[in-house]
Amino acid sequence: MFNADLQSLLAVLPPVLRAALQGLPTHQLLEVIMDVGRPPQARFSGRAVNLTTDPVSPADLERVVALVGEFSADNRAGIEGTLHRIACLRNRRGEIIGLTLRVGRAIAGTIDFIQDLIEREVNLLLLGRPGVGKTTRLREIARVLADEFGKRVVIVDTSNEIGGDGDIPHPAIGSARRMQVAHPEQQHGVMIEAVENHMPEVIVVDEIGTTSEAMAARTIAERGVQLIGTAHGNTLENLVMNPTLADLIGGVQVVTLGDDEARLRRTQKTIRERKALPTFNAVVEIVNREIMMVHPDTASAVDKLLRGLDPGGIRRSPQGEEILSPEKSPLPESAKPVSVENQAGLIRIHPYALSRDTVERVIRDLRLEARAVKNPEQADFIIALRSRAEDARLRRLLQVTRVPLYVVKKNTTAQIRRLLQNVLNILHGVPKDEVDIAVSEAEAAIKRVMKEGVTATLQPRTAAIRELQHRLAVRHHLLAESVGSEPQRHLIIYPV
Ligand SMILES: Nc1ncnc2c1ncn2[C@@H]1O[C@H](COP(=O)(O)OP(=O)(O)OP(=O)(O)O)[C@@H](O)[C@H]1O
Numbered sequence: 001m002f003n004a005d006l007q008s009l010l011a012v013l014p015p016v017l018r019a020a021l022q023g024l025p026t027h028q029l030l031e032v033i034m035d036v037g038r039p040p041q042a043r044f045s046g047r048a049v050n051l052t053t054d055p056v057s058p059a060d061l062e063r064v065v066a067l068v069g070e071f072s073a074d075n076r077a078g079i080e081g082t083l084h085r086i087a088c089l090r091n092r093r094g095e096i097i098g099l100t101l102r103v104g105r106a107i108a109g110t111i112d113f114i115q116d117l118i119e120r121e122v123n124l125l126l127l128g129r130p131g132v133g134k135t136t137r138l139r140e141i142a143r144v145l146a147d148e149f150g151k152r153v154v155i156v157d158t159s160n161e162i163g164g165d166g167d168i169p170h171p172a173i174g175s176a177r178r179m180q181v182a183h184p185e186q187q188h189g190v191m192i193e194a195v196e197n198h199m200p201e202v203i204v205v206d207e208i209g210t211t212s213e214a215m216a217a218r219t220i221a222e223r224g225v226q227l228i229g230t231a232h233g234n235t236l237e238n239l240v241m242n243p244t245l246a247d248l249i250g251g252v253q254v255v256t257l258g259d260d261e262a263r264l265r266r267t268q269k270t271i272r273e274r275k276a277l278p279t280f281n282a283v284v285e286i287v288n289r290e291i292m293m294v295h296p297d298t299a300s301a302v303d304k305l306l307r308g309l310d311p312g313g314i315r316r317s318p319q320g321e322e323i324l325s326p327e328k329s330p331l332p333e334s335a336k337p338v339s340v341e342n343q344a345g346l347i348r349i350h351p352y353a354l355s356r357d358t359v360e361r362v363i364r365d366l367r368l369e370a371r372a373v374k375n376p377e378q379a380d381f382i383i384a385l386r387s388r389a390e391d392a393r394l395r396r397l398l399q400v401t402r403v404p405l406y407v408v409k410k411n412t413t414a415q416i417r418r419l420l421q422n423v424l425n426i427l428h429g430v431p432k433d434e435v436d437i438a439v440s441e442a443e444a445a446i447k448r449v450m451k452e453g454v455t456a457t458l459q460p461r462t463a464a465i466r467e468l469q470h471r472l473a474v475r476h477h478l479l480a481e482s483v484g485s486e487p488q489r490h491l492i493i494y495p496v
Pocket residue numbers: 029030031102103104105107110128129130131132133134135136137289
C-alpha cells in the first residue's frame with residue numbers, strides 16, 4: 001500500500017554498501033548490521049549476507065550517525081518521515097561501535113487474522129519474539145481502528161517506531177494521533193496522560209515492559225478505554241512466569257489451602273492462582289509471519305496454565321483455523337444471528353471418523369429431517385464409533401462445541417440406522433411449536449444478557465429443548481447451566 005521508502009534508508013549508508021545491496025532482494029530486507037571491525041551484513045528472514053569483505057570502520061559509523069536523527073535515551077534514532085529505526089551499540093565510554101538499521105514498512109493485511117478481536121473492542125496483547133512483526137501489526141491496527149472504524153485512537157509512541165520519526169506521523173497510522181515520549185522512563189506517565197487529556201477510545205502502546213507500565217495499562221483498561229499493546233515474551237506462559245508483566249494477564253499469587261479444600265481439589269496445599277481479571281482479555285502470540293496463536297479468553301488460558309494444563313488456543317494461518325483446546329472460537333458462528341429455521345429445521349449431524357456417505361444414505365432411506373455436516377461446530381450432535389470415543393481430538397471437539405455425542409459399536413448401516421432413529425425420535429417427539437417458543441425465549445434472554453449484563457432464568461423445559469437453548473447461549477459465548485430437578489429443571493444464562 002505504502003512505499004517502503006527504502007531509498008531514504010539506503011541514502012544514509014556508505015556508497016559501497018548501497019551498491020552491494022542493489023543486487024539483493026531489498027523488498028525482503030529486514031536489517032542492515034554495521035559493527036566496527038566486522039563485515040557489514042544484510043539480514044533477511046532466516047539468512048544474513050555479508051555486504052563486503054572489508055570490515056566496518058569507525059568513519060563508516062560516524063558517517064551514518066551524522067545522517068540520521070539524534071539517538072534518544074533508548075539508543076534509538078529514526079529518519080524523519082519514515083518508519084525506519086536505527087539502534088546503536090555503545091562501548092563502555094559511550095562511543096557508538098555498532099548500528100542496527102531496521103527497515104520499517106507499512107504492510108496492509110497483516111491483521112486479517114485478528115480483525116475480529118479488534119472489532120470486538122477487546123483489550124488485545126500481542127506477543128512474539130523480537131522482529132516477528134509486532135510493531136508492524138500495531139501500526140496497522142491503529143490505522144484500521146482510526147480510519148475504517150472511525151475511532152479516536154492515540155498511539156503512545158515511545159521510540160517513534162509506530163508513527164515514524166519527525167513531528168508529522170507517517171501516513172501508515174492513518175488519522176490515529178501519536179504522542180511522543182521524551183524518555184522511555186516516562187512511557188507510563190504518557191499512557192495515563194493520553195487518557196486524561198485526549199479522550200481516546202483506543203490507546204495503542206508498544207513494548208509494555210515495566211511494573212509502572214503494567215499498572216498504567218490496568219488503569220487505562222479500568223477506565224473503559226480499549227488497549228492494544230505488545231510486551232516482551234514469546235508466549236502467554238512466558239508472561240505468567242514473569243513477575244513484572246504477569247499483572248497484564250491477571251497476576252499470579254500463591255495461596256495455601258486448608259487440608260479439606262486441598263483434598264477436595266486433589267491438589268497440593270500450596271497452589272498458584274490468578275489474582276485478578278487480566279488487563280488484556282485476549283492475547284495473540286505471533287508465531288511467525290504466517291501463524292498466530294489466539295487466546296480469546298486470557299483468564300481461562302492463564303487458569304489452565306496455573307493448573308499445569310495446556311492453555312491451548314486457536315491457531316490461525318492462511319490454511320485456516322485450528323482449535324487446539326477447549327476454547328470456543330470467537331469467530332464465525334457468534335457473529336451470525338441465530339436462525340430459528342435452522343434450529344427447528346433439518347437436524348445437523350457430524351460423523352466423526354465415520355463414513356459420511358453411510359450417514360447420508362441412512363438419512364435418505366429413512367427420510368429423516370436431517371443432514372450430515374462437515375463442520376462439527378455447526379452440528380446438533382456428533383456420532384462416532386465407541387472405540388474412538390476417547391480420542392483426544394474428539395474430546396477436545398466436544399468440549400469446544402459442547403455438542404452431544406452418540407456412539408455406535410460398529411461402522412455399519414444397520415447400527416447407524418438404529419442410532420439415528422433413536423436419537424432423532426427424541427428430538428422429533430417434541431412438538432414444533434414448543435421448539436419455536438423455546439428458541440424465541442432463549443434468543444430474547446441471550447439479547448438481554450448480552451445487552452444488560454444480567455443473568456436470565458428460562459422456563460422449565462425438557463432435556464432435549466434445554467440442550468437446544470444451551471447451544472444457542474454457547475454460540476453467543478455465554479455460559480449456561482441447567483438447574484433444579486425435573487420437571488422444573490430449567491436453563492440459566494449468565495453474562496461472561
Ligand atoms: N508481514 C510482514 N511482511 C514483510 N515484512 C514484515 C512483516 N511484518 C514485519 N515485517 C518486517 O520485519 C521487520 C520487523 O518488524 P517489526 O519491527 O514490526 O517487529 P517487532 O516484533 O515489533 O520487533 P521488536 O520486538 O524488535 O520491536 C521489519 O523490517 C518489518 O518491516
